[in-house]
Amino acid sequence: MSVKQFSEDFLSHYYWQNAGVITSEYSGDDAAPLPTELDYDTIDELDSTKKIIIEPPNGVVAIELRFRSDGSENDANVAPLYAVAGRDHYRLVDTLTVTQGTQIYSTGIYFADTVAAAGETWLSTTKEPSPADSMASYVLNVHGYDRFLLVASDLVTTSLYVDWRRF
Numbered sequence: 001m002s003v004k005q006f007s008e009d010f011l012s013h014y015y016w017q018n019a020g021v022i023t024s025e026y027s028g029d030d031a032a033p034l035p036t037e038l039d040y041d042t043i044d045e046l047d048s049t050k051k052i053i054i055e056p057p058n059g060v061v062a063i064e065l066r067f068r069s070d071g072s073e074n075d076a077n078v079a080p081l082y083a084v085a086g087r088d089h090y091r092l093v094d095t096l097t098v099t100q101g102t103q104i105y106s107t108g109i110y111f112a113d114t115v116a117a118a119g120e121t122w123l124s125t126t127k128e129p130s131p132a133d134s135m136a137s138y139v140l141n142v143h144g145y146d147r148f149l150l151v152a153s154d155l156v157t158t159s160l161y162v163d164w165r166r167f
Contacts, residue, residue: 016066019162020052022079025155038082038090043149052162054148062167063148066137067098067112068105071157075100078154081138083145090149093140094120100157102133109161111135139167 024047043051056063069077076099082090094117101113115128115136123143130136142148152160 014166016163016165019054019065019150019164021162022050022052022150022152022155022160023158024049024152026050026151026153040084040087040089043084043090046151050151052150054150054162054164055146056142056148056164056166058146060142060166062139062141064137064139064165064167065115065150066135066163067115068109068161068163069098069100069112069157070109070159071100073100073102073110075156076154077152077156077160079150079152079160082149082151083142084147084149085145092120093122093148094118094126094138095153096128096138098136098160101136103135105161109159 054063069075076097078095078097080095081093083093084090097116097118098112099114099116100110103111103113105111113132113134113136114130115138117126117128117138122140124141127139128136129139150162
């Protein structure tokens with residue numbers, strides 16, 4: 001690898017990528033696998049309207065998540081975040097309460113201005129920067145996990161959009 005290519009790879013910018021949208025809440029009455037069956041294959045079969053899966057490329061150290069929704073100011077969606085390494089069982093990382101703010105993403109869709117983490121057990125400290133009337137996010141070190149799952153255990157808005165970027 002040339003010095004130029006190494007520099008471009010190392011110093012490149014990491015822009016936001018759309019991870020997906022959740023439009024259906026997972027509830028315990030569903031025929032869905034959560035929260036007891038968290039094996040890789042069962043999660044793959046979960047209805048795509050109820051999940052978002054983020055697969056950071058190999059070598060990514062940390063990821064940042066940001067949220068958007070189409071409800072009203074102060075609507076709060078609850079989204080548990082899970083992680084898996086390889087084709088194994090998912091583990092709970094954190095339970096996020098995502099509150100819609102007033103910063104417009106596009107017509108009828110607003111950024112979350114608060115992300116509150118329940119403080120579940122993760123391998124290192126996570127951060128939830130939540131500036132007032134701006135765009136909140138959730139940052140975590142991936143620790144070699146290669147797949148992250150978000151579901152909505154309480155979906156107050158019609159849709160919960162998730163974007164992510166690597167560090």
